[in-house]
Each structure stands twice: as C-alpha cells, then as structure tokens.
Amino acid sequence: KVVAVIMVGGPTKGTRFRPLSLNVAKPLFPLAGKPMVHHPISACKRIPNLAQIYLIGFYEEREFALYVSSISNELKVPVRYLREDKPHGSAGGLYNFRDIIMEDSPSHIFLLNCDVCCSFPLPEMLEAHRRYGGMGTILVIKVSAESASQFGELVADPDTKELLHYTEKPETFVSDLINCGVYVFTPDIFTAIRGVYSQWKDRANLRRLSSFEALQSATRILPTDFVRLDQDILSPLAGKKQLYTYETMDFWEQIKTPGMSVKCSALYLAQFRHTSPHLLAIGDGSKSATIVGDVYIHPSAKVHPTAKIGPNVSISANARIGPGARLISCIILDDVQVMENAVVIHSIVGWKSSIGRWARVQAAGDFNAKLGITILGEAVSVEDEVVVLNSIVLPNKTLNVSVQEEIIL
Ligand code: GDD
Secondary structure, X not given: OEEEEEEEEOHHHHHHHOOHHHOOOHHHOEEOOEEOOHHHHHHHOOOOOEEEEEEEEOXXXXXXXXXXXXXXXXXXXXXXXXXXOOOOHHHHHHHHOHHHHHHHOOOEEEEEEOOXXXXXXXXXXXXXXXXXXXXXXXXXXEOOOOOHHHOEXXXXXXXXXXXXXEEXXXXXXXXXXXXXXXXXXXXXXXXXXXXXXXXXXXXXXXHHHHOHHHHHHHHHXXXXXXXXXXXXXHHHHOOOOOEEXXXXXXXXXXXXXXXXXXXXXXXXXXXXXXXXXXXXXXXXXXXXXXXXXXXXXXXXXXXXOOOEEOOOEEEOXXXXXXXXXXXXXXXXXXXXXXXXXXXEEEEEEOOOOEEOOOOEEEOOOOOOOOOOOEEEOOOOEEOOOOEEEOOEXXXXXXXXXXXEOOEEO
C-alpha cells in the first residue's frame, strides 16, 4: 500500500498571502475554481494502491472539516486532516504523526508541499524510485540561474540520478536544478528523522553540562522539536546513496503570493484541457457569454450572454457578471458582482465585492511584482466608472475615486 501526506502549514505561514488569507486558509484558496490543495489531492488519485491521504497542518480543524469530508466522498479515498498544536517543521510535522501514517503499513509515503503547482507525476516518480532503490526520490526541475536561489538547489549524478549535494536557498549559486517540494519515501524516512532528534538532544545535553548560556542560545536557534526536511534531512543524506532525483519537464511553480495564484490558475486551467475538459466553460452560441481560451465558471454563477470572458478566468460560486463586462486573467471569488461594461484584467476580486458600471480593475500582470496584479479583499466596493490600477485594497473599503499603485488600508 501507499499513503500520501500533504503539508499544508498554518496561519502564520500565510502572511505573504494577505489580504486573501484573512478569509480563507491559503491551501483552500481557489485556483482554476478548485482549492489549491485539491490539485495535489486529485493527482494522488493516480497512485496505484493508494490507501489514505493525510493533510498535516496547524490550522484549526474546522477550517478543513467541510473540504476533507466532501473530497473523501468524491475521490472514494479517505482524506484526513491531522492537526499539529504548533509548527514542528516539515519533517517534524510528518514525524509527529508517524503512528497514524504507518497504520496501513505502507511500503511508500508520498510527501507533497501544498504550495506548489505542477502536474504531480506521482506514479512516474514511484516507478523511478523503485528502479533507483534507497530511501527517497525528490521531484526536481531546471529553472533559470537567477531564480534558483529562492529554492533548495541540488546537484545530481547525471547517470544514476543520485542526489550528490543539497543546499537550501544558498546565497551563492550552486545549481539551476531545484527541489520541487514533492517526494516519495520508504518508511525509513522516520528512522532518519529520529536520528536528527536524538543528535540534537545529545548536543543539548552536552551544552547543558558545559554552560547554561550556550544552551539558551542553542535552544533559541534550534528548538529541539523542530526538524526541517530540507536542511536537516536532505542535506546530510546527499551523496550517501539514499536519495535520488526525478526531473520533471512539465510545468512547476511555487505559490507564495496572490500574484502567483493567478499564474497557477492559468496552468491548472490549461491542464484541465487534458485531464478534465468538462470543467472548462464553452461559449455555445448567442445564449451564453463569449468564452476566450481556458475559463472556469461555477455552475451557480450567472454570466450575462453579452459578457466576454477569458483567457485564464475563474469565476466562483454565486458571482454575477453583468452585460458587456470584460474579464481577462483574473480570479473572481464567491458572491462577487461585476456590473455592466466593467473591465477586470490581471486581478483577484475578493468575496462579496462589487465592481460598478464602466469601472476598471486592472494591473500590468507581472505576477512576481508586489503590485503586479490588483487585489480587492472581501466586500470591497468599486463605484461606477472608478479605475483601480496596480493596487491592493483591504477588505470592506469603498472606492469612489480612482487609484493607481496604492495599498489601500
Ligand atoms: N504541517 C506543517 N508544519 N507544515 C509545514 C511546516 C510545519 O511546521 N513548516 C512548513 N510546512 C509546509 C508549508 O506549508 C509548505 O507546504 C511546505 O511545508 C514547505 O514549506 P517551508 O518549509 O516553509 O519551505 P519553502 O516552501 O520555503 O521551501 C521548500 O519548498 C520548495 C519548493 O516549493 C523547500 O523544500 C525548498 O527546497 C523547495 O524548493
């Protein structure tokens, strides 16, 4: 049997995702109309002999309860949320729940970061891992040398694919091959994490004998119950014939900012063309809106037949899109109202917001820049003919004058 674990983190980790993370846990923010975590979960469906999917995080249970029960029914695979009382690091969190994870006696455990967007080639990784042997296989990808330093950089043997060297977010360039945050391990991973715990305890004990002060500083830098997968496990195991790499040639992005969620929404919509074309909207004649490229429209949303939508638009539940509205590259959340002839481009429009007649909500569409997309928080009201350009608007604001490159608090 095989189990999958998805690390969802917790509220403190989502600060870069504000103001959207004020309303919803970041892993539940919709990309291509489905919660972020839904994409790795539905990819797990392709793993042969999958017994369980676990989400591990330190969000409150109730935030995930509804989603977890509905997705379990939909996939016919049990999905469970396991709550940490506080962050224990990506490896520590996994280790805490080792007894539950091992209940099905799995031969392999997939471990996935929830904030990455890719095609999750999981069965292919498992097959490669069985060929390589060892304790684990890491999904890796080549990126530009300039962007590599935001990730774990690694060196692999070109023939055997063995992981030879690993450095987390190095200051000087090591390699343009990076860690995608998707792994398959044998249960030996738990032995490796236990090894790190006991090493740290030994060190702390030594320090206690030598000096109280040293212990204090040591515990501040390294709380002994916090173990990171990358620095504490992958780095020391590199070059020991334990870890191997599987390179994806497909798309891969990390989702740390709201801007990236618009980009990743586009990638998942494009993937729907192959995996779930029934989820994409089709413009069928004069009775429905004009659809351009890949678009998701929730069945409960109402889009006027004279509106023009796409490419890369996803429209959530109960949204109302008025006559002549034009939407391009945007995420429209639940209960939003877009009035007649309004334009929304490269933007995220928060829950219950409304955009007035002939108003424009727009940005340049540089997904990595701070104000590269316009974000309206929950219940923002943009009045008729107002233009909102490259701006972030916090919840519950009413805009009756145009703004540009501003953060409206
Ligand atoms: N449950 C739980 N508890 N989850 C956690 C914790 C924790 O204490 N700490 C982090 N996570 C989750 C995050 O939500 C995320 O999904 C994943 O674990 C990794 O988060 P970080 O440890 O903050 O690392 P990162 O995202 O900056 O970088 C990692 O992922 C990159 C790929 O996206 C590293 O592994 C990089 O090397 C890698 O390139």
